[in-house]
Amino acid sequence: MTSVANALEQHRAAHLEELKELLRIPSISSLSEHTQDVRRCAEWLAAALERAGLEHVRVLPTEGHPVVYADWLHAGGERPTVLIYGHYDVQPVDPLELWHSPPFEPEVRDGRLYARGAVDDKGQLFVHIKAVEALLRETRSLPVNVRFLVEGEEEVGSAHLEDFIERNRDLLAADVAVISDTSLFAPDVPSITYGLRGLVYLQVDVRGPSSDLHSGSYGGSVANPAEALARIIAGLKDERGRVTVPGFYDRVRDLEEHEREQWRSLPFDEAAYTRELGVEELYGEEGYSTLERLWARPTLEVNGIWGGFIGEGSKTVLPAEAHAKISSRLVPNQDPDEIARLLAEHIERTAPRGVRVEVRRMHGGRPAVVPPDHPAMEAASRAVERGFGKSPVLIREGGSIPVVASFEVLLGAPTLLVGFGLPEGNAHAPNEWLLLDHFYAGIRTSVALLEELGRVELVTAGAGPKG
Ligand code: BES
Numbered sequence: 001m002t003s004v005a006n007a008l009e010q011h012r013a014a015h016l017e018e019l020k021e022l023l024r025i026p027s028i029s030s031l032s033e034h035t036q037d038v039r040r041c042a043e044w045l046a047a048a049l050e051r052a053g054l055e056h057v058r059v060l061p062t063e064g065h066p067v068v069y070a071d072w073l074h075a076g077g078e079r080p081t082v083l084i085y086g087h088y089d090v091q092p093v094d095p096l097e098l099w100h101s102p103p104f105e106p107e108v109r110d111g112r113l114y115a116r117g118a119v120d121d122k123g124q125l126f127v128h129i130k131a132v133e134a135l136l137r138e139t140r141s142l143p144v145n146v147r148f149l150v151e152g153e154e155e156v157g158s159a160h161l162e163d164f165i166e167r168n169r170d171l172l173a174a175d176v177a178v179i180s181d182t183s184l185f186a187p188d189v190p191s192i193t194y195g196l197r198g199l200v201y202l203q204v205d206v207r208g209p210s211s212d213l214h215s216g217s218y219g220g221s222v223a224n225p226a227e228a229l230a231r232i233i234a235g236l237k238d239e240r241g242r243v244t245v246p247g248f249y250d251r252v253r254d255l256e257e258h259e260r261e262q263w264r265s266l267p268f269d270e271a272a273y274t275r276e277l278g279v280e281e282l283y284g285e286e287g288y289s290t291l292e293r294l295w296a297r298p299t300l301e302v303n304g305i306w307g308g309f310i311g312e313g314s315k316t317v318l319p320a321e322a323h324a325k326i327s328s329r330l331v332p333n334q335d336p337d338e339i340a341r342l343l344a345e346h347i348e349r350t351a352p353r354g355v356r357v358e359v360r361r362m363h364g365g366r367p368a369v370v371p372p373d374h375p376a377m378e379a380a381s382r383a384v385e386r387g388f389g390k391s392p393v394l395i396r397e398g399g400s401i402p403v404v405a406s407f408e409v410l411l412g413a414p415t416l417l418v419g420f421g422l423p424e425g426n427a428h429a430p431n432e433w434l435l436l437d438h439f440y441a442g443i444r445t446s447v448a449l450l451e452e453l454g455r456v457e458l459v460t461a462g463a464g465p466k467g
């Protein structure tokens with residue numbers, strides 16, 4: 001066993017205790033009462049990066065929550081520079097009563113570490129800090145130049161990150177980015193993700209009469225905003241599960257036959273999937289398999305809908321307004337700005353008469369794909385094989401990490417999505433968990449990845465470390 005591998009074995013318990021400390025900080029980015037906790041979390045991470053032996057550790061302000069930066073750039077200009085990204089903010093925890101242990105009191109049960117942020121994304125980010133620390137302690141060096149960029153606003157749409165990257169291109173210059181914020185295909189099927197969907201998020205406000213009305217005195221004489229909203233939403237898809245908005249599919253890149261074939265060979269058990277979700281049958285766009293619908297087809301979903309009377313008993317009322325949150329997952333080469341415009345125009349155009357409809361755009365992000373034959377992908381594949389003892393499958397996922405597209409556009413760097421979570425790990429839900437075996441395999445994989453990346457020709461003009 002190498003001294004690094006040995007050190008990782010020795011420090012298993014300590015690594016877990018340290019991660020628990022990070023998980024105790026309630027860094028919920030969307031709730032203003034947690035602003036100080038978010039800041040404390042950034043500072044905790046800065047200290048952890050410092051202890052790991054990184055240099056130039058800084059907590060940098062943005063218009064929103066701070067960014068944490070650190071680097072180690074002594075591998076030499078001929079070695080690649082790797083930008084490791086993660087997010088230290090987490091989602092809210094409600095409904096709190098459904099948690100079996102408190103969300104910010106991490107607890108191990110059945111080999112799983114339960115806490116908000118265990119998998120999304122503190123646990124996965126921490127993997128890389130421990131890998132770099134072990135390499136620096138045991139070898140006094142790293143096989144590549146490394147920069148860390150850790151943000152505190154991913155769960156609220158990374159509103160200030162693109163600006164930050166643009167203003168700090170030199171500080172962030174890299175040949176390849178690494179993100180662990182995705183999943184394995186299944187517990188014993190390690191995976192590398194080469195595609196993510198993008199996102200457009202809208203709020204639709206439908207307004208009618210200037211106040212709620214008695215539905216007996218007025219019902220039948222004016223348009224009902226709740227009904228108008230229902231009609232608008234129902235009209236957005238046809239009976240084949242396809243979005244009816246003109247132009248919506250125009251830029252969608254078709255799946256390649258070899259991709260479809262490779263996905264068909266993945267160990268996907270449709271019956272088990274149906275059972276786990278508690279539905280009678282699956283539903284989606286006609287003509288595509290479940291994995292194709294999840295990974296390569298755009299969607300339109302109602303995230304929430306409200307308005308009118310929802311209290312106890314009954315109240316005969318004609319509501320003055322109704323609202324919905326609607327979002328669309330995007331695939332290559334759809335453009336979030338264009339899809340937002342198409343959706344808004346279509347909704348406004350198809351609005352029933354007698355109501356006013358306003359469509360407001362919230363956050364979003366571009367879809368991303370990494371070429372599976374990129375030399376860095378092959379290095380990642382060897383690293384996962386070393387870390388998990390099994391070669392990975394190539395998958396895409398349906399979620400979104402908008403910064404991947406920003407790295408490509410602003411830094412010219414492809415992103416390796418090497419995830420250690422599981423789809424069933426309850427990210428964003430009560431009882432979020434990370435499998436401890438995957439945490440430790442993740443640290444081994446990260447060590448191997450830095451070593452493997454140190455062996456490939458990646459250095460591109462303009463990237464690489466400064467000084
Ligand atoms: N880690 C997820 C992204 C993800 C989810 C990747 C599922 C792969 C599978 C990330 O923290 C997240 O939740 N992203 C949001 C994006 C949004 C807030 C812009 C998402 O996908 O909803």
Ligand code: MN
Nearest residue numbers: 087120121181
């Ligand atoms: Mn995440």
Ligand code: MN
Nearest residue numbers: 120155427428
């Ligand atoms: Mn998330």
